[in-house]
Amino acid sequence: MLIVQKFGGTSVGDLECIQNVANRIAQTVAQGHTVVAVVSAMSGETNKLVSYAEHFSDNPVRAEVDMLLSSGERVTASLLAIALNEMGHKATSMTGRRAGILTNSWHTKARIEHIDPTIMHTALDDGNIIVVAGFQGIAEDGRVTTLGRGGSDLSAVAIAGALKANLCEIYTDVEGIYTTDPRIEPNARKIDKISYDEMLELASLGAKVLQTRSVEMAKKLNVNLVTRSSFSNAEGTLITNEEDIMEQALVSGIALDKNQARVSMRGVVDRPGIASDIFTALAKSGVNVDMIIQTVGYDGTTHLGFTVPTTEIGDAKNIVQIFIDNNEVQEAEYDDSICKVSVVGVGMKSHTGVAAKGFSTMADENINIMMISTSEIKISMIIEEKYAELAVRSLHSTYELEK
């Protein structure tokens, strides 16, 4: 098999870690596989370089920041190639440029536009292990770019897609994707297989192992993605097509997001377009509104509630105040002691009663549900933050995820 293996910053945190990574690659090769490794900078390096740039400027020129940051991955890639050669393997490092990663010119957050795998194919044909410096590419003008947060994962997935690799393994410091956070529910179980869509819901809901961008790209390029630990030999979690998963679990996991705040506006004026005006103003000032609820009170006035990330509550307040000052909203309340609990599973598509089961679990625990939103494969509930752990454990048990 052709396997792309991606090792993040903690996996290549120091020279000993890099040697461990070399050993793991050698082990994979010994099993008869062909390996393309993708590496991040040693942990702490990128932050150090960023602090250097900030010494000179609060807003350093982005193209120069890319030139600066891209040096970190070069160091790891070349050291890993040196280690592999010392172990008797033929290995060659490649920059993003040599790996053919072509991006647009949005420096510090570039998007991959195309991969030209010609040089990689030649190197593989020559029997090389390839070690690619992740997180970087080149723009059309030939300057180096970086891909933003989670960029090395993206490099790996894009390379796996371009090379039609059988597998793209993302090595981190956790063993895979769990049915819920094991620190909350000790009975949480590692998931063996999960669909791209479920993973996308779990990723955006706070499972920090994989960035949404990488899962989206894996889905688009049809890349079999595995997350696993670089510190153990345990099998990880395979993220793949729904069709390739034989036995679908009804529910795959429970996600918790405490970074939520609620805005409740009372006495919203009753004119056409008022909701549109408010949410357009919020969007323009960069506030990411998640759930929205509208109710008409017994007295005929409208209530409008919505949730935003806690970090954006200040901006939301400023916007709402404008509508209060214009007498279009009577008053507003802000509450950041809430959280969002979500039940994710493709099985919901075909089975009825999954949502109802969740609601009655909340009722059994006397937990009030403030807001609800649903998709084909997800139910999200806003509840008081103090019930967060209880809700997660109860739902985990209700859907028998420990089994």
Place this chain on the structure above:
Amino acid sequence: MLIVQKFGGTSVGDLECIQNVANRIAQTVAQGHTVVAVVSAMSGETNKLVSYAEHFSDNPVRAEVDMLLSSGERVTASLLAIALNEMGHKATSMTGRRAGILTNSWHTKARIEHIDPTIMHTALDDGNIIVVAGFQGIAEDGRVTTLGRGGSDLSAVAIAGALKANLCEIYTDVEGIYTTDPRIEPNARKIDKISYDEMLELASLGAKVLQTRSVEMAKKLNVNLVTRSSFSNAEGTLITNEEDIMEQALVSGIALDKNQARVSMRGVVDRPGIASDIFTALAKSGVNVDMIIQTVGYDGTTHLGFTVPTTEIGDAKNIVQIFIDNNEVQEAEYDDSICKVSVVGVGMKSHTGVAAKGFSTMADENINIMMISTSEIKISMIIEEKYAELAVRSLHSTYELEK
């Protein structure tokens, strides 16, 4: 004027130093000049990276070492560009690749084969200050190469040649080239102008400011080279064509090399080709023989003496021992308590008696001259090491270099 300014590791040793370099470039620009800066890695960085590579291998793959080491200059170049932009200048960093530095593929000690200044010309036409990552280029196969010791100086000289710059300034931590080592002779004077050929003699004789390679390239490309201090505004030393120096000093400087050892072989067998055999064997084992002296003793046997760098005396002993074992040499003596004092000056070409003056100075001080070698512009003498400083001071005074 178009000025190439090269800043070495100590000049960019930390973030404050880099800011100072930015200030100096800004000052040069304010005087109406166009600047292309060439920078080394921050001091200590290259050694750190080398130690990383050596952690994995005693003999790391050279192409990977180049990938590794070339990251250091990228960091300095991008930081300097960030600092210059913050100061309101338009500045862009360039890797060796973008600067068009094409080399052969001798990784870790590549030779510059050609410079393609197209991208640099475009950037200059757009009003940019260019900051080039020194010490690096690319080979024909597109992989990064490094230029070995003194590589950033070479980058600067080659770029100055390709851009037909008016001046190539090499900034170091000393103010220029001195008539002799000021720690030995406090009256040593900074030289204002010196010819390429004199500088070559001084460089190879131990003046550590400039590598021979850089001076040779400056001579070949007709680049006006200046060495000066990055920590003061003092004018440095201009190294240029002999023809461009109006008033030639008879003698330009006195060089001292203590890293010398002498081998004296007595009773060398009298057969044709014996000297050739000995020196061929020495060359093959990598011993750099400098001076050679052959005398026929009163008893008819031949004495053969030569000097080598102190570090190579062990290898020399091994070779000589073979000839002793073969009964072709009777015995040998080794002496590392010697040194080489050299008088350098283009004036010697046209003036007679310069050498004689030096010999009589030695006689006046009762210093025995063991060996002598001369070229058109240099006289070198081997003397006992204990007289080194006395000889330098006396010669400095004899040739009135303090004036």
